[in-house]
Amino acid sequence: MAPFLLLFGTFIVVPVIVGILLGFTYFNSIEFPKWAGWTNYQMLFSQDIIFLQHIIPNTFKFALFVGPVGYVMAFMLAWLIAQLPSTLRVWYALAMYTPSLTGGLALVVVWQVMFTGDRTGYINSFLLNWGFIEKPILFTQDKDYLMTIMIVVSIWASMGLGFLAILAGILGVDKQLYEAARIDGIRSRLQEIWYITIPMMKPQMLFAAVMSIVGTLKSGGIGTQLSGMNPTPDYAGQLFMNHIDDYAFTRLELGYASAVSMVLLFVTIIGSRFLWYLFGPKEGE
Amino acid sequence: MDKMQIWLVLSLTLLSAFMLLPLVYIFNHAFKPLHELFLFPPTFFVEQPTMQNFYELLSLTESAVLPVTRYMLNSLIVTVLSTIGMVVLGALCAYPLSKHEFPGRKLIFGGILLSLMVAVETMGIPRYVIVKHLGLMNTYAGHVLPLLALPVGVFLLKQFMDQVPNELLEAAKLDGASDFGVFRRIMLPLVTPAMATITILAFQTAWNNAETSALFMQSDAMKTLPFYITTLTANLANNVARQGAASAAALVMFIPNLLIFIASQRKVIATMAHSGIK
Numbered sequence: 001m002a003p004f005l006l007l008f009g010t011f012i013v014v015p016v017i018v019g020i021l022l023g024f025t026y027f028n029s030i031e032f033p034k035w036a037g038w039t040n041y042q043m044l045f046s047q048d049i050i051f052l053q054h055i056i057p058n059t060f061k062f063a064l065f066v067g068p069v070g071y072v073m074a075f076m077l078a079w080l081i082a083q084l085p086s087t088l089r090v091w092y093a094l095a096m097y098t099p100s101l102t103g104g105l106a107l108v109v110v111w112q113v114m115f116t117g118d119r120t121g122y123i124n125s126f127l128l129n130w131g132f133i134e135k136p137i138l139f140t141q142d143k144d145y146l147m148t149i150m151i152v153v154s155i156w157a158s159m160g161l162g163f164l165a166i167l168a169g170i171l172g173v174d175k176q177l178y179e180a181a182r183i184d185g186i187r188s189r190l191q192e193i194w195y196i197t198i199p200m201m202k203p204q205m206l207f208a209a210v211m212s213i214v215g216t217l218k219s220g221g222i223g224t225q226l227s228g229m230n231p232t233p234d235y236a237g238q239l240f241m242n243h244i245d246d247y248a249f250t251r252l253e254l255g256y257a258s259a260v261s262m263v264l265l266f267v268t269i270i271g272s273r274f275l276w277y278l279f280g281p282k283e284g285e
Numbered sequence: 286m287d288k289m290q291i292w293l294v295l296s297l298t299l300l301s302a303f304m305l306l307p308l309v310y311i312f313n314h315a316f317k318p319l320h321e322l323f324l325f326p327p328t329f330f331v332e333q334p335t336m337q338n339f340y341e342l343l344s345l346t347e348s349a350v351l352p353v354t355r356y357m358l359n360s361l362i363v364t365v366l367s368t369i370g371m372v373v374l375g376a377l378c379a380y381p382l383s384k385h386e387f388p389g390r391k392l393i394f395g396g397i398l399l400s401l402m403v404a405v406e407t408m409g410i411p412r413y414v415i416v417k418h419l420g421l422m423n424t425y426a427g428h429v430l431p432l433l434a435l436p437v438g439v440f441l442l443k444q445f446m447d448q449v450p451n452e453l454l455e456a457a458k459l460d461g462a463s464d465f466g467v468f469r470r471i472m473l474p475l476v477t478p479a480m481a482t483i484t485i486l487a488f489q490t491a492w493n494n495a496e497t498s499a500l501f502m503q504s505d506a507m508k509t510l511p512f513y514i515t516t517l518t519a520n521l522a523n524n525v526a527r528q529g530a531a532s533a534a535a536l537v538m539f540i541p542n543l544l545i546f547i548a549s550q551r552k553v554i555a556t557m558a559h560s561g562i563k
Contacts, residue, residue, distance in 0.1 A: 018411035077300075080293055088294065090550045094543075095301030101489070101542055102307040156304070161486055165441055168478035168553050172448070203444035211437070214402050261403070268402040 040259035058147065059239050063216040065151045070158030071212045075205075077159065078167040079193065093167060100160040154219065162208030162215075169204030173197055206275065213271045217264065240264045315339075315536035338533035353513065360510040363428040364491040370429060371487035372480060375438030380468050382439065383446035384454060394443070397436045416501050427501040428509070432491055438483045445479035446472060481549040488545045493538070514538060
């Protein structure tokens with residue numbers, strides 16, 4: 001354990017503490033940081049209109065959809081895959097994990113073909129042919145559509161590590177328990193899931209839940225990748241991370257960017273506290 | 286197979302086909318001749334497959350000081366060292382957190398959880414300063430050490446270890462096993478699925494990591510493949526040259542990820558077939 005903690009301390013704890021301190025400074029990456037106290041935070045909550053009007057609502061909307069839906073889907077898919085003969089499992093698991101495995105690169109290409117803004121895009125040409133619309137929709141540039149598309153794409157790509165952990169967890173539940181339960185009067189598969197599978201793999205469920213909230217709150221590349229710009233059109237798909245990137249690497253106001261990421265950290269902590277309350281080990285367990 | 290399974294296989298196959306689209310795309314893209322690469326909208330399937338892109342990737346660096354194989358070798362060394370390191374250290378850290386009572390245990394675990402949630406951007410600059418002061422610039426250690434502490438790994442492994450009943454470990458101790466013996470002979474085999482899952486993640490993290498090359502390595506001879514590929518693709522938006530090499534490189538980068546995933550998932554499923562815990 002000691003070596004891990006040593007490295008953990010050097011490369012994670014110390015940088016994080018410095019990061020927290022940077023949040024209280026004015027830092028443009030060239031001059032030495034100047035102490036600024038709470039100015040960054042005051043700015044953020046009183047004057048940063050983009051942050052208040054777009055970033056916060058967008059992030060919550062995004063996380064509220066993608067988190068729970070992705071999580072439930074991950075569990076359902078993992079459970080279904082676990083019902084199959086073992087020779088097939090690897091391949092289905094691979095298929096579900098592929099979007100996470102290939103990362104942003106393929107994600108953008110696949111979905112851009114779908115949502116291309118002229119009549120060559122699949123969805124546009126379908127809608128045109130069937131007479132639903134008169135002229136092609138610029139899906140990824142339109143502020144009315146961008147968020148919805150981001151949500152759909154993110155759910156598609158959300159079968160990541162949490163999904164793998166759930167799959168391993170479900171497969172790890174002892175088969176004898178199911179037999180015992182059948183004798184005790186459990187009949188349907190749903191009862192099996194509710195009374196045996198989920199309680200037996202609580203630690204994995206908690207892991208997947210925390211990973212899902214961390215993942216959705218920390219994601220942000222999608223909007224910029226789909227629309228091809230940061231900031232996204234009319235800030236329609238602007239999330240926390242885009243805001244941080246915008247300030248850190250475009251405007252080089254690193255102190256301010258650090259302050260924003262501290263707020264993000266705080267939100268994430270509250271989110272996972274809540275999950276811990278839902279799924280975590282209770283007293284006396 | 287009963288009726289339900291057949292139905293299940295059918296619907297999952299349809300869904301899988303959809304999920305596998307990026308894979309199909311990457312494979313086909315790498316073999317497309319130049320004129321097909323620029324079709325708009327992009328096509329999924331290659332019409333006239335060619336090996337041209339791979340030759341281009343190899344020949345690009347012929348005139349340069351360093352051949353592309355040097356980056357591949359670097360990547361290989363760094364990835365192997367860090368993957369093993371991440372998995373081993375993660376397990377060694379998770380075991381006491383899960384099964385030993387000691388003061389500060391909750392605090393440490395809380396800290397690890399917390400670090401999961403920090404945005405990477407905040408850590409960039411301080412990390413750079415630390416690596417510089419430790420004298421790790423331009424060394425393999427500079428690639429490997431910053432990656433080794435993998436909080437996700439510890440978290441996942443601990444969650445799996447929590448499931449192993451204490452009685453089992455106590456029984457082994459009564460039979461005369463040392464603490465490390467219990468860890469190696471009892472705990473590790475029981476959490477193989479978690480270890481396999483973490484291997485996938487560790488490998489992906491290390492193999493795709495271009496950050497340490499960009500920040501900590503000034504000497505070109507120490508940079509890794511993903512970094513090299515970002516230099517290929519950096520100004521590609523309006524650039525016709527090298528698109529082919531980039532698409533071939535994407536495939537080269539991707540295949541190891543795929544192989545590790547398949548190997549590890551097999552391990553997960555094989556362990557399940559004959560595990561006798563609980």
